[in-house]
Amino acid sequence: MCEGKVRKWVRDFKAGRDNVHDDFRSDRPSVITNDMVASVEAKILENRRFTISTLSNDFPEVSRSVLYKIVSEKLNFQKLCSRWVPKLSTEDHKNKRFECSLNFLTRYNEECDAMLSRIVTRDETWVSDVTPESKQQSMEWRHTHSHVRVKDKQTVPAQDHGVRLLG
Numbered sequence: 001m002c003e004g005k006v007r008k009w010v011r012d013f014k015a016g017r018d019n020v021h022d023d024f025r026s027d028r029p030s031v032i033t034n035d036m037v038a039s040v041e042a043k044i045l046e047n048r049r050f051t052i053s054t055l056s057n058d059f060p061e062v063s064r065s066v067l068y069k070i071v072s073e074k075l076n077f078q079k080l081c082s083r084w085v086p087k088l089s090t091e092d093h094k095n096k097r098f099e100c101s102l103n104f105l106t107r108y109n110e111e112c113d114a115m116l117s118r119i120v121t122r123d124e125t126w127v128s129d130v131t132p133e134s135k136q137q138s139m140e141w142r143h144t145h146s147h148v149r150v151k152d153k154q155t156v157p158a159q160d161h162g163v164r165l166l167g
Contacts (some may be wrong), residue, residue, distance in 0.1 A: 040070050048140040077141040
C-alpha cells in the first residue's frame with residue numbers, strides 16, 4: 001500500500017472511523033440495457049463470424065469493452081472454431097468398407113487360413129491436403145453449451161489404396 005493511502009486511513013481512524021470495510025455506495029447505473037442486449041443478439045444471429053470490431057461499426061455509441069461484455073457475459077457466447085477430423089467417410093465409403101469386410105469374412109469361413117496368405121496390403125499415400133477455409137476463418141461465436149462443429153479435412157488421394165485379395 002502506498003504512503004498516501006496509509007495517511008488517508010490514519011486520518012479516517014483519527015476522525016472516528018472504526019471499521020476497515022469500504023462504505024456502502026450506490027454503483028453507477030449500467031449502460032447495458034435489455035434493448036441493447038436484444039439488438040446485439042439479433043446482429044450476432046445474422047452473422048456468427050463477426051468480430052468485436054465489426055460489431056462496433058454497427059453500434060458506434062457503445063464501446064468495444066461493453067460490446068464484449070454483452071457478448072460474452074450477458075449472451076454467453078464464446079468464439080469457437082471447427083474441430084478438424086482427418087477425413088469424414090461418406091455413406092458410399094462406409095458401404096464399400098462393409099461390403100469388403102463381409103466378403104473377407106465369407107471367404108475366410110469358406111477357405112479358412114489359406115485365404116489369409118493371399119491378402120496384399122499397402123500403405124495409404126496422400127498427395128496434398130486441400131483446405132479451402134482455415135481454422136481461423138471457420139471461427140464462429142457460439143453459446144457455451146453449443147456442440148462443437150466437425151469439419152472434415154478435404155484430401156485428394158494419390159491412388160486407390162487399401163487391402164486386396166489375390167486370386
